[in-house]
Amino acid sequence: MAFQKAVKGTILVGGGALATVLGLSQFAHYRRKQMNLAYVKAADYISEPVNREPPSREAQLLTLQNTSEFDILVIGGGATGSGCALDAVTRGLKTALVERDDFSSGTSSRSTKLIHGGVRYLQKAIMKLDIEQYRMVKEALHERANLLEIAPHLSAPLPIMLPVYKWWQLPYYWVGIKLYDLVAGSNCLKSSYVLSKSRALEHFPMLQKDKLVGAIVYYDGQHNDARMNLAIALTAARYGAATANYMEVVSLLKKTDPQTGKVRVSGARCKDVLTGQEFDVRAKCVINATGPFTDSVRKMDDKDAAAICQPSAGVHIVMPGYYSPESMGLLDPATSDGRVIFFLPWQKMTIAGTTDTPTDVTPHPIPSEEDINFILNEVRNYLSCDVEGN
Template sequence: MDVCSDFLKLLEIIMLAWKYVLPAAAVGGAAMGWIWSDSDPFASEKTRAASIQVEDKNVALDKRLKELPSRKSIFEHLQSNREFDVLVIGGGATGAGIAVDAQTRGLSTALVEMDDFSSGTSSRSTKLIHGGVRYLQSAILKLDIEQYRMVKEALFERYHLLKVAPHLSSVLPIMLPIYSLWQVPYFYLGIKMYDFVAGKRRLKSSYYISKQKALDLFPLLKKDSLYGALIYYDGQHNDARMNIALILTAIRYGAQCANHVEVVDLLKKTDPDGVTKVCGAKVRDCLTGHQWEIRAKSVVNATGAFCDQIRLMDNPKADLLVVPSQGVHIVLPSYYSPSSTGLLDPSTSDGRVIFFLPWLNMTLAGTTDSPCSITDKPAPAEADVDFILKEIRGYLTPDISVRRGDVMSAWAGLRPLVRDPSKKDTASLARNHIIEVSPSGLVTIAGKDKWKITALRIITELSHLCLFVFHVENGQRIVAWPKRLWIK
């Protein structure tokens, strides 16, 4: 192990000791032994690449279609009464990632989305691919091993997503202005820890700049009491296009993906042991009203904030999983920010962070975090827009008037956070995901906070459930995404 790995393992030990060993010293020895083992399935990219295996070496790894099939052709396959290995419900980031992962593993895959692909939460993000600076801060201050691991995994996936989709993503420097002397060491150590956790996959090293350089870089920054700034690097992408590219990649590998197709009920059958199992779904074409059945050996519910609707089709008495939270973003004119540098407000009045980012020759600002009801058309509240404008005024020079009329557009997205009865505020709910397999075999994934910590390949490891839980054995088997797989 190198020094970096030793330090990160030590940090995990401290967090686990705080959470488990001190309250229950009797189990400490076993826990420590587990920590020192190499429990990270993504220990290195080299190891991961080496794990790629194809059972039938005579079968070409790359089986992409040269031409995309028509919608008519896809519907013919979906209505052909064939039995798919996997049926994915939901065409957002998670569902699209699962479809790519399942299809490239050799599983015949169908995907249905009741609206446009990426019409919901997946197109209403902050446009960042990052691990979550706030979550790392919370993990360290609260010695929360789960949030720490979530950030570590997300930083790995940030590196990978930037690598496989360079035409849709880029590295973005983000400035963290410092207005108090004590913040210099505090934020410096925090940002360096962010680099440290990323390890060899950090994008670029963070660094400190003087007050004058900060003002040269961001002329509208408030000058009073400014000491300097930190610059660190994260990823930025076009979320909607990335989602569509994932869908098209899945289709090119043979998946049958259709939008404007709604699941109206789940199909079930009784196995030889007398157990009722989900075996597909009854669907409806939202454009024509035509209904038919799609049979599948496994059904994955990846509908985000709406996952409980599908779960209730499976079991009307099921406890709800999701606590929805609404995040609002606004778009301002381009002169509000430099064209190639973002800004992070690390401490808003409600304890969150706000990003101020260049986006498509405009300036994107957000986000908020407030409880809400589940709706397919979330709308930004005026109070949320005013809150973002108020926080922006605190970081910009008084020479510029931040006006409500400068807001060119705004949108709201729902975060499908996992329910925890002991916690009331959505900001404290973990953005990590859970995978639930119901007694009837419905696989539900819930809890991811948009693209920020989507960690697509980690989420899509649930394809193993289809391989082992459902004993799906057809087709070519790929243990991990191949090196040559690019999102197109």
């Protein structure tokens, strides 16, 4: 009797959630049309690459030195900076991109390797009737489909198992995952499905057997974040952006705007980290895409500028590959502190994470023992064998 009530309640919640999703979808229709028009306008500028192969670093440095003024100078060659450079140059803007270290040497190479819409954000959108959360999930699912289409050599669909250890969780999570499929619409990779206990253990032999009811499997994308970042930077170079790594910005250039009389940033003094050579790169617009180092660049403009960036440490641990199957990940939907943890196969190894704790800015962050032990303790809840953090 209790089971029937729970299932009926779940169906009612699911029906209400479905109606909410459809309502949000209609509410966002006008905004999506405007976004599509913006994409069309941007596409008008896209032409064939000017270079069959990306120019050498030496050639790029000469372009940086000999160009009197760029339209755009992007500081930071991570995913955001490289994306800005590619977007700008394919719109016909004279673009420069400089990176202090190597492309994707920071945050952009240290992700969970997932391209996902965010199941938990969809849950928030429905529970709180939050249209912005819904839009974020919808856009993320659209971009997931784009990445899988344009870079199949660097990305692929990945089934992710959500193990269930309480009988009432099965219909609850099933409704949520099916709504995730529904929101993805034509961008849904593959339909989610339910596994019995025996089938779940067959797919994931290391799974904790005690009290296991079954599992739900859904699909998200997985990609090589560092190689994707590099591919975007090289594509920008092929389209004509002057792109150079190991170029550190040591100061910002300024000039007085003749129309407004105000002093504005007009470029940057750059230093070749490999040779020590310095020169100026001038630009009409400078984009600060330095991630956790955002404030250090802002202080070059105004030494009294208040900090606006609070860096957060997202720690992952790398474990032997035998802890997870080669072609399936695992999701812990509710950790002891209310977050989620992914347990994913990656290049013959297993990645587990992530955390989300405030941290200081450092070029080479080191995970704390507390964060490592937190991940290990959460992982132990789902594995039949013990995991030691030696």
